[in-house]
Amino acid sequence: MIVPQDVVSLKEVFQKAQTAYVLISSFPTYDSVASALALYFALTDAGKDVHIACPAPMRVEFSHLFGVDKSSEKMGNRNLMVSFDYEENSVEKVSYTISDDGKKFNLI
Structure with a gap:
């Protein structure tokens, strides 16, 4: 169900953003590529x-x-920043792991 406030919030995020990354799944389907391009x-x-990128x-x-042809297989050397609203003492701890093959970074 679409909540109207979520739509307003998402619209505000897009209006403020200067740069955006559209990421396609590792197993792309026709629909996922078409919607990502749109x-x-x-x-x-x-x-x-x-x-x-895909x-x-x-x-x-x-x-x-x-x-x-706009899609690339690599994003280049960039920093990934993910922001969340924060309330004091609402996060107990943050950690990470690296996959056994060394190819995945998992934020926990």
Whole structure:
């Protein structure tokens, strides 16, 4: 169910943001690539600096989607920052693990 306040909050986030990253699943489907590209172009048209990436290569079946060439397999050396509203003493601890193969960072 869509909560109207959530829509307003999301709209405010998009209005304030200057840069956006659209990330596609490691196992992309036609629908996921098409919707990611639609979001990419909507944000670009809104004047945002937008990057779109998918860790898997784009398959031939996606080749007729407009803008599929905009997707890259790497995001480059960038910092990832995730922000949440915070109330004092609401977070007990934050930690992380690295996967056994050394390829995944897990924030806990």
